[in-house]
Amino acid sequence: MSTPPGILTIQQPLPLAFVRGEAVHQRPDDLYIPPDALEVMLDAFEGPLDFLLYLIRKHKFDIVDLPVNEITLQYMEYIDLMQGLNFELAAEYLVMAAMLAEIKSRLLLPKHTQHDDDEHDPRAELIRRLQEYEIYKQAASELDSLPRDERDYFTARAALADNFSPLVILPEVELSELVMALKSIMQRAKDFQHHHIKREHLSTRERMSRILDLLQQRQGYLLFEDCFEYSEGREGVVVSFLAILELTKEKMVELTQVEAYGQIHVKLALEQS
């Protein structure tokens, strides 16, 4: 035990600091903090570990060879002072004070043997924590010095040209949705039975659309024979023929024949004015 036993008695409201076992009667200038600045100072620390590191660095102590007594005294001095001034101390500072006091008391207890089986240096845990904290404290400051967005550089962007228009992805529709839609209409419309739909009929409806479309393109006139695609064979001819009959019946087209066995014309029905 290199620390003089007398140290315990020097825990006064205004104790002296002990640096490496030597009493320092005058507070080092760089460590002196006016009491009214204490609270501000405490705010500048990220917690008791940070504050302890500050005290250790100021004293140029080696963490690994941490003189717990001295640093504990320093720490307690500030804590006492701040409590005396009714500063609100974060709980962590008091926990640390308790921990330091405990370490100190254990160090002060006389050792029975040179190496108590498994008894670790009570400072070990504190030293480990101080070192680990210091690593991340420094890592944080290195992180802060990395060039970063919005401070060291800014994203360079260009506006879109005036003719830009967004690409709109149109909704997908499944064939089954169409069938479902029609079924739901059928369920609603009682008289839907009148609107018969089946395969053969559908090809007729399609041909009706095609003939009307063709008529539009040909200024409303078609030769009857132009309505037939002979390459489609007999079936196709029948479908076209049905389509023309249906169109005529629904008064969408008119059929005209100027003379017997002459050309039959298909024309869009005249507007009834």
Added chain:
Amino acid sequence: MAQKINDIQLLQLIEAAIFASEQALSVAELQASVLQRFTVSKSRIDATIRQLQHDYSARGIMLLETASGFRFQTRPELSDDLAQLWPERSARYSRAVLETLALIAYKQPLTRGEIEEVRGVTVSSQIMRTLLDRGWVKVVGHKEVPGRPGLYATTAVFLDYFGLKSLSDLPPLPEFTELTADLLPTVEMTGELH
């Protein structure tokens, strides 16, 4: 107080400022912000901007002067490809749209009035617009009744989209096949010819 800045630094600073700014920057704004600690005449800034415009004359972006100042913007020819960066998914079609399309598909050609008659509700212009814009239906003629309403039919685009070779490939509706053929005049007609 005011410092000197060489031409290269001036060009880099103005270039970076215009790129970094969300809004277009005027010469006055450049002078009041990034150039405030330098002595740079307006004519020197103008010359620098001309130099930049020249530098970017054959690139994917260009330096443009707008009412509020200078800004970089993408070359207009690239707009169609750039649109692929932000595709917008439009909302799914409403039941009204699907029902209207189904009726046109199975009952074409027919008028809007006829669609309304079957659906029992008004078919809005918006619905017809949606289907016309999509290229799935078109007006193939006019019905010779008062008002000459357009007759709607499906298109080749419609068939392609649904992977159909013709309308007769549309799924049959089982309920209908149960109906007896002699119920309906059209079917009778079909029957005669078969």
Added chain:
Amino acid sequence: MAQKINDIQLLQLIEAAIFASEQALSVAELQASVLQRFTVSKSRIDATIRQLQHDYSARGIMLLETASGFRFQTRPELSDDLAQLWPERSARYSRAVLETLALIAYKQPLTRGEIEEVRGVTVSSQIMRTLLDRGWVKVVGHKEVPGRPGLYATTAVFLDYFGLKSLSDLPPLPEFTELTADLLPTVEMTGELH
């Protein structure tokens, strides 16, 4: 289907896309968007990006690769002058935020309790909120201990913000040789103070 594109058009298109995009663009994103209608190999895109990096090597901006892709950014030397564009903006963060972020960056994934253990103080919800809101960290899982606390890790946004391509680009952690597993015996031996 896929079209050809010449080298100049390819360069302009990639250049414009990176400039127009809000986020950094990866090669895969370029392929899936602006380049989707063209046949362009990855090596040709890489070569084009190298060409762009060369083109911008002496300009006020540069093409940088970060974790999520490529983006143009202003040259760091210009930042003091450019900051005049946003006199009110501040990019300063408290030490508490930075220490918490450093712990998550280097020791991830870890819980808030583990951060508190190292820092020796409570980590306020405000600090975690700041980091989560910036998108720099996120909860990637839960530790199987009572309370199942969230495990925090850094994100690509964090890497992008600090201009890093991956976590391995972080500055190496300052080392304490004593901090290795055999620390405790060493300390016991230095126990002359007993």
